[in-house]
Amino acid sequence: MKTTRQSILRTPIILLALGNLFVLGARLWPLQNILGLGTTSMDPAITLVAYVGLGFWIGTAREEASRKSLLSAALLGVVAGLFLMAQVVLDIRQAATDPSTGLDRVQIGLLVAAALVIGIVGLRTARNGFPTGFAVVAAIWASMTACLLAVAIVLAETYVGPGQGESSDQWKDYQGLAIGSPATQSLVHSLDAIAGFLLVGPIIGGIVGAVFASFGKPKKS
Numbered sequence: 423m424k425t426t427r428q429s430i431l432r433t434p435i436i437l438l439a440l441g442n443l444f445v446l447g448a449r450l451w452p453l454q455n456i457l458g459l460g461t462t463s464m465d466p467a468i469t470l471v472a473y474v475g476l477g478f479w480i481g482t483a484r485e486e487a488s489r490k491s492l493l494s495a496a497l498l499g500v501v502a503g504l505f506l507m508a509q510v511v512l513d514i515r516q517a518a519t520d521p522s523t524g525l526d527r528v529q530i531g532l533l534v535a536a537a538l539v540i541g542i543v544g545l546r547t548a549r550n551g552f553p554t555g556f557a558v559v560a561a562i563w564a565s566m567t568a569c570l571l572a573v574a575i576v577l578a579e580t581y582v583g584p585g586q587g588e589s590s591d592q593w594k595d596y597q598g599l600a601i602g603s604p605a606t607q608s609l610v611h612s613l614d615a616i617a618g619f620l621l622v623g624p625i626i627g628g629i630v631g632a633v634f635a636s637f638g639k640p641k642k643s
Contacts, residue, residue, distance in 0.1 A: 428489035431496040431567070432481035436474050438570045443470040445577045446616070449609075462613050466573075469620040473566055480563055491550060495543045495560040499567030505536040506572035506619070514579050517611075537630050540564050544631030548638030557638070561631020562624045569623035573616050580612045 450463050483489050509532040516526070525533075543564045547557035 430492035436477040439473040499564030502536040502539040503568035503571030541634035544635035548635035557635035565627025
């Protein structure tokens with residue numbers, strides 16, 4: 423009698439990546455819009471496809487203990503994703519009032535909190551006796567989950583959020599004319615944010631996971 427393998431939330435995460443890819447494609451359609459924005463639109467799409475491939479690869483883990491650790495990593499990734507989603511919402515509200523303002527303390531705190539949660543993934547994985555390499559994989563898995571949730575909020579904003587108007591920086595407004603209307607500028611800003619989450623998020627997560635994993639290793643006697 424075969425026993426079912428421990429879930430690692432692979433299917434929901436892959437579906438989330440595919441859902442983001444579908445919404446991204448629908449937002450950029452027709453084709454000339456995609457081609458017109460060049461790598462700005464292609465990078466998020468290619469990265470989401472890569473996420474799907476990584477999801478299938480990570481799902482090949484067979485050992486029960488490994489899959490339990492990956493499940494725990496995915497669940498903590500959801501927690502980190504909630505922090506990222508809150509940061510995105512605050513950033514959107516702030517951009518609507520003053521686009522020239524950078525991250526405030528609350529947003530920075532939310533990003534740090536998300537990073538700490540990913541660090542906990544690496545720490546717990548190492549304490550469970552897994553090598554640093556696997557702890558990094560678990561941290562990346564958690565980061566992917568968190569970033570996909572944040573990207574879903576960014577994509578939703580491209581549908582319901584108004585285009586950014588003129589800012590107080592006339593030079594930036596002048597430069598923005600090169601890429602079209604304020605709505606197009608807002609879309610490009612959103613695409614850059616998506617690419618940032620998808621590309622930079624797992625890298626930072628892997629680094630943070632490795633650092634925290636080093637503290638979870640048992641001391642040699």
